[in-house]
Structures are given as structure tokens and as C-alpha cells.
Amino acid sequence: MTAPTAIRRLNAADADFARHLDHLLSWESVSDDAVNQRVLDIIKAVRERGDAALVEFTQRFDGVEAKAIDDLILDRARLELALTRITPVQREALEKAANRVRVYHERQKQDSWQYTEADGTVLGQKVTPLDRAGLYVPGGKASYPSSVLMNAIPAKVAGVSEVVMVVPTPRGEVNELVLAAACIAGVDRVFTIGGAQAVAALAYGTQSVPQVDKIVGPGNIYVATAKRHVFGQVGIDMIAGPSEILVVCDGQTDPDWIAMDLFSQAEHDEDAQAILVSPDAEFLDRVAASIAKLLPTMERAEIINTSINGRGALIQVRDMQQAIEVANRIAPEHLELSVADPQAWLPQIRHAGAIFMGRHTSEALGDYCAGPNHVLPTSGTARFSSPLGVYDFQKRSSIIFCSEQGASELGRTASVLARGESLTAHARSAEYRIVDDQDQGQ
Structure with a gap:
């Protein structure tokens, strides 16, 4: 040394x-130009050729002898098998950690709320889980079962219907601890693909890989670069340093x-x-x-x-x-x-x-x-960012219901502001619903 x-x-x-x-x-x-272009080419190929591109890239980059996409899919039974292949001590540690992570994150769960004003107007917020989340997990020797727990469990606590995990298996090397963690955390589907191609598949979907709403989990420079490029098509957790x-x-x-x-x-x-x-x-x-x-x-x-x-x-x-x-x-x-x-x-x-x-x-x-999440903001971004949590897998929709009286009162305010911005249609839309004080008294 x-x-x-x-x-x-x-x-x-x-x-x-x-x-x-x-x-x-x-x-x-920051990715250099060569990495950036390579990632863009991979994303393009996956969007155009779907499963075929995933099989080709997995053969080329991971050295896996896959003939079809079915060779890269692990079902729930395979995850349950992994539980029997790890030691009892390892299983106990995973289950204890998973339980503590779940209990902590249950406290983060947000519920919908509403309140009613004096004139009958109702305002509120509707909290809805994402439909589907994608979890990227590093594979091979650099594998992290703890990351599976930290990413999948908050999604499940949030109420996400389907968690799809992608994990590369370089040269066919499968990590049983990672698969066992996926089983315990409630992961629904696993694809043994990695790199920028896995991110692209989750973001845009292929014939076999479902399109997700958000991609979370750590990865190398190719994964991070791909996450940057697909952001907007899907949500991402962060670009970690x-x-x-x-x-x-x-x-x-x-x-x-x-x-x-x-x-x-x-x-x-x-x-x-x-x-x-x-x-x-x-x-x-x-x-x-x-x-x-x-x-x-x-x-x-x-x-x-x-x-x-x-x-x-x-x-x-x-x-x-x-x-x-x-x-x-x-x-x-x-x-x-x-x-x-x-x-x-x-x-x-x-x-x-x-x-x-x-x-x-x-x-x-x-x-x-x-118990708290280990997916955390880096590189000074804790100034404005938070740990990964249940809230990352929930959306919030505003609720607005106006009574006749409420629409009339708010309409007067909206009219003044809209005309101040020269948005006449906005103003007239609100004004149509204004009731004269004389009419309200009848």
C-alpha cells in the first residue's frame, strides 16, 4: 500500500x-462529451428498438449470454428463492432493518385534507401515490441490499402500486442478498439490466419493461447522466455526488x-x-x-x-x-x-x-x-434538498370548490387582477359568475 x-x-x-x-x-x-453522447445514443436505441436494444446492450456491456428479454426477467418466485439462499443471520438482519425503515417512514405519510370557508367554498389538497416507481440498484460485486430497502419501502408505504427494480448482473453474477432484500421490501418485478439502457427503459417503456413515473436509486456516471436526460419524461430522486x-x-x-x-x-x-x-x-x-x-x-x-x-x-x-x-x-x-x-x-x-x-x-x-433514509443530498445540496422519503412517491393536487356566493366574491378579485394583466377572457370568465348584491338578497 x-x-x-x-x-x-x-x-x-x-x-x-x-x-x-x-x-x-x-x-x-459533470459528464464529459464522450459519456454524454454515448448515453444519448443508448437512450435513442432503447426508444427505437425496445427489448432488442436491451438484450444487445446487456450482452455487450455486462457479458451476459441473453438470447431474449425473457432471460433478463426475474419473477417473484425467484426473489423468494433468494430468501432461502442467504444465511438465517442475514435474513434476520434484513428483516429487522426493513421493519425499522418501514416504521420510520410510516410517520412521513401525508393524507388529503380540506376545509370549508364561511360562504361554503371548499379548499384542500388531495394526496395520491405514484402509479409506478422504478428502482435502480447497482449490481455485481458493488451491490447494496440496503439501498433496495431504502428506496423500495418508502414507495410501498406511500401506496405505489408497482415497484419495478433494475439490477445489472455482470457476467451473470447474481447477488442473492439484493434479491432477498427486494423480496422483503415488496418489489413487484425485477429486470437484470443496468446502465443508461435500464434508465431509458424505465423512462420510456419497452415491450416488456413498463414505463414508470419516477426513477430512484444510485448508479455510475452513465446512470447519472441518463437520469439527467430523462428528467421531465419521468421524475428522478437526485443526481448524487x-x-x-x-x-x-x-x-x-x-x-x-x-x-x-x-x-x-x-x-x-x-x-x-x-x-x-x-x-x-x-x-x-x-x-x-x-x-x-x-x-x-x-x-x-x-x-x-x-x-x-x-x-x-x-x-x-x-x-x-x-x-x-x-x-x-x-x-x-x-x-x-x-x-x-x-x-x-x-x-x-x-x-x-x-x-x-x-x-x-x-x-x-x-x-x-x-430507520431514516440513507438516500441523502450531497455536494452542498442539503441547503435546499431533503432525504428520500414517502413524500417523494406522493403527488399533491389542489382542491377548489366554490359556492355561488364564494365564486361571486372571488370573481371580483380575480377580475381586477386579470384585467391588470390584460387577460380579458380570464376576467370575463370570473365575471360571469358574479352575482349582484341585490340578487343575493332575494
């Missing part, structure tokens, strides 16, 4: 701190714990970002020592090393108040408040995908089984 270099150190007191922090956080998840963790610590947590928490995100990939903020300079030194000590023991040491040295940092701040200010500036995907009284600081946190409270709450628990 390459010898670890010293992790970047920043100090909020330095005059050029803001510039260095901006450089550290900068991330452009590399995983991130920001730990705010008062200096009293075991430095080995903090180092491993940083590793837990750095091991995702070389572009992942792990940052520690603390007012205690000596504690930062101890964590740096823990990083050097523990790194050689990690299976993904090379990936962690590249991530930590390329995009990681230990940041010294004046006090805990400034630590919170820095955290809000970063708006991280995962924020650990590894402090004595996290509840006291919580009201000041404005921007974070998920907030892990206290010394004993590792981010890893949120990834798998705590």
Missing part, C-alpha cells in the same frame, strides 16, 4: 480559510472512533469526502495519529488513503459555535454531532442531510438499520 501522507489541516482563523474550504468542497459531477461525512467533535470522543467514522465514508470511493471539525488542536493531532495507525488495517486502505488525502481535512475552529457555522457552510450529507450535549446544538443546524446525535451514534447505523 502507498504510504499515507499527512491529512490536510485547515484553521478557521487563517485569512484564506474560506478560499481553502471552497477549494476542498468543490465537486463537479460522492458520499460525505462531517464530524463535529468537542475533543472528548475516542479518537479511534472518530478516525473509523471518517473511514466509513472514505471507503466508498476515492472521491468521497471525510472532514473533522473541532476546537481542540491536540485532539485533531490524536485523530491524525489514529488515522495513521488504523489505515493499514483496512481492507479498502488504498481507496480510503486516496479519499482522505485528496478530499479529507481536519479543521480547527475557535469554539463550538464556529464549528456549527462551518458545518452549516458545508451542508454535509452526513453530520455527526459527537459532543456532550448534541440536543443543545441541534436548533442551530440549518443544513444537513442526516444528523447523528452524540458520541455513540455512528453514521453507519443510519446507512443500514436505524
Whole structure:
């Protein structure tokens, strides 16, 4: 393994701190022209040739010997078989995690509502689940059964009638844990296709793959690029950047714990970002020592090393108040408040995908089984985005019912505003329904 270099150190007191922090956080998840054109060509082929294109691309890109689309479809019985092929311990863990995710997301469910005004006008909101959702799941060795639970269960809680999962099986490699998770989460149909072609199939439909209303789930640059291109035809969850963790610590947590928490995100990939903020300079030194000590023991040491040295940092701040200010500036995907009284600081946190409270709450628990969703906004988008949830699989329709009196009263207001915008038909449409006060009295 390459010898670890010293992790970047920043100090909020330095005059050029803001510039260095901006450089550290900068991330452009932009596809190059070659990737973009390849994805557009794939989408076009799937739209024009449907199943035949899916079979061809799966043979070419995944090395799967599929002769027809039927070879790429897994029925419910195959998902149930996967439950018998995993170990009892694995099944128990999946079921426990699924139950916790389901219980948490049940609380997010929104219901329709209405209220009636004095004149009989009724206003409200009708909440309706999407008809069909598509779930993209990475396949092969980089497979994530936890993502199946986190994406499929909120859809089912929302009342989505059909959840369609696509998962590539490179060289025919099927991950039984992923299929077992799909079974437990209530996935209705599974197609063993991946890449931009799978996104295109879900967005536009083929002879066999049904068209969905929204596509969720993580993928590589081709998947992300395809999701960008089909947005508008279907909804998407987000275009996710590399995983991130920001730990705010008062200096009293075991430095080995903090180092491993940083590793837990750095091991995702070389572009992942792990940052520690603390007012205690000596504690930062101890964590740096823990990083050097523990790194050689990690299976993904090379990936962690590249991530930590390329995009990681230990940041010294004046006090805990400034630590919170820095955290809000970063708006991280995962924020650990590894402090004595996290509840006291919580009201000041404005921007974070998920907030892990206290010394004993590792981010890893949120990834798998705590209950809240692990699909979170990255790259500073927590400033305006939220975790994936039940609300992502529900639509809201406005309800407006006007009584005769209500239509007359509102019509006067609408008429003035419409004529102010020179939209005469709007005005006259409203005016037709205005009742004279004399008529109302009769």
C-alpha cells in the first residue's frame, strides 16, 4: 500500500480559510462529451428498438449470454428463492432493518385534507401515490441490499402500486442478498439490466419493461447522466455526488472512533469526502495519529488513503459555535454531532442531510438499520434538498370548490387582477359568475 501522507489541516482563523474550504468542497459531477453522447445514443436505441436494444446492450456491456428479454426477467418466485439462499443471520438482519425503515417512514405519510370557508367554498389538497416507481440498484460485486430497502419501502408505504427494480448482473453474477432484500421490501418485478439502457427503459417503456413515473436509486456516471436526460419524461430522486461525512467533535470522543467514522465514508470511493471539525488542536493531532495507525488495517486502505488525502481535512475552529457555522457552510450529507450535549446544538443546524446525535451514534447505523433514509443530498445540496422519503412517491393536487356566493366574491378579485394583466377572457370568465348584491338578497 502507498504510504499515507499527512491529512490536510485547515484553521478557521487563517485569512484564506474560506478560499481553502471552497477549494476542498468543490465537486463537479459533470459528464464529459464522450459519456454524454454515448448515453444519448443508448437512450435513442432503447426508444427505437425496445427489448432488442436491451438484450444487445446487456450482452455487450455486462457479458451476459441473453438470447431474449425473457432471460433478463426475474419473477417473484425467484426473489423468494433468494430468501432461502442467504444465511438465517442475514435474513434476520434484513428483516429487522426493513421493519425499522418501514416504521420510520410510516410517520412521513401525508393524507388529503380540506376545509370549508364561511360562504361554503371548499379548499384542500388531495394526496395520491405514484402509479409506478422504478428502482435502480447497482449490481455485481458493488451491490447494496440496503439501498433496495431504502428506496423500495418508502414507495410501498406511500401506496405505489408497482415497484419495478433494475439490477445489472455482470457476467451473470447474481447477488442473492439484493434479491432477498427486494423480496422483503415488496418489489413487484425485477429486470437484470443496468446502465443508461435500464434508465431509458424505465423512462420510456419497452415491450416488456413498463414505463414508470419516477426513477430512484444510485448508479455510475452513465446512470447519472441518463437520469439527467430523462428528467421531465419521468421524475428522478437526485443526481448524487460522492458520499460525505462531517464530524463535529468537542475533543472528548475516542479518537479511534472518530478516525473509523471518517473511514466509513472514505471507503466508498476515492472521491468521497471525510472532514473533522473541532476546537481542540491536540485532539485533531490524536485523530491524525489514529488515522495513521488504523489505515493499514483496512481492507479498502488504498481507496480510503486516496479519499482522505485528496478530499479529507481536519479543521480547527475557535469554539463550538464556529464549528456549527462551518458545518452549516458545508451542508454535509452526513453530520455527526459527537459532543456532550448534541440536543443543545441541534436548533442551530440549518443544513444537513442526516444528523447523528452524540458520541455513540455512528453514521453507519443510519446507512443500514436505524430507520431514516440513507438516500441523502450531497455536494452542498442539503441547503435546499431533503432525504428520500414517502413524500417523494406522493403527488399533491389542489382542491377548489366554490359556492355561488364564494365564486361571486372571488370573481371580483380575480377580475381586477386579470384585467391588470390584460387577460380579458380570464376576467370575463370570473365575471360571469358574479352575482349582484341585490340578487343575493332575494
